[in-house]
Amino acid sequence: MSFHEIRFPADLSFGALGGPERRTDIVALTSGHEERNTPWAHARRRYDAGLGLRSLDDIEALVAFFEARRGQLFGFRWKDWSDYKSCKPSRKPGGEDQVIARGDGETRSFQLVKTYRSGPGVYARPITKPVAGTVTAAVQNVEQREGVHFDLDITTGILTFREPPLAGVEITAGYEFDVPVRFDTDRIMVSVASFQAGQVPDVPVVEVRV
Template sequence: MSFHDVVFPSRLAFGASGGPERHVEIVRLANGLEQRNARWSRARRRYTISTGIKSFADLRNLLQFFEDRGGPLHAFRFFDPVDHATAPPGQAVTPLDREIGTGDGTTVQFRLALGENRPVTKPVPGTVRVAVDGIELSAPDFSVDHLTGIVTLAEAPGEGASVTAGFGFHVPVRFDNTQLAVTQTAFDAGEIPDIHLVEVFE
């Protein structure tokens, strides 16, 4: 599967619902106790979009986006309105938001992440801020691969130096539909009631 570096149209995503999904196997024992086993090491996000009544022009753009992705064949970026940055909603990211590594004197590449089990592979271009031991870096002291989430520093941080970052990000998703069904609701308007997106791990 390949990735198309485009964002799902925000105009058509308004009102989307969804969030993280965990797969936990729960076994109820005869004595009333439970055994719970996590089948996934990390959460996978799912989203449902109902377009509501839209013009045929909007729906055609959505159908074209679906066709250009080959339906569920190719992944793309999705803006989660609640979970899209290292900073809390309404606040600006800072270079101290998240620890992404510790210097050893030789390593220059670090992966953006929101914790041990949630790497970020699709940071939003222009939003990534990086610091080493609390001192913010600027170009050309670091660069970012916006398709992998790898930060490359021009100079390896010293032994024990804290490497931190703040950033905005998109969720890589694919369509979980093989068909989009348009319902005509007016002479020149219609809706697509159920569009399902599922996060892809890379």
């Protein structure tokens, strides 16, 4: 897949509207009950980048970024200011934030994940675009150092230990992360007069699978 490992300007994504989207197929039965199912294992996030624009300089930066991505052709990183940490927004990520796996004595590579819980419901989201320099890890609460105990592929979110963790030990990680996205349009319609009057262009952005 065509993807540029560059982040959309974070100051422009601040204030953008968006969030997760699910797809649910619903069949209404003659009894009045419903059958519900989903073909998606993971949510897909959508955003409107236009709402983060505050000046004509912002528009210039947006157009430059759009042209460099060739519209919808190349994906890029997006900072979702409402959900970009392995911990609560008010905290700093730490190595014990998220349980990503348990060791089996053989496996060395593990996908970063973020788990969402509410009541009995649990959802594990793969994190494929961690932010370089923010990832910490621990094995059974013992801190592990990147470049010493493990290596990280920031393009996939796969963490690889130099030595396989022992069987049964808990492997945890903390990090900041981006969302892999692309523009969901091949054109941007901008009117300087309308923008100065308070109207911003629609710039849809959609998450992509990587």
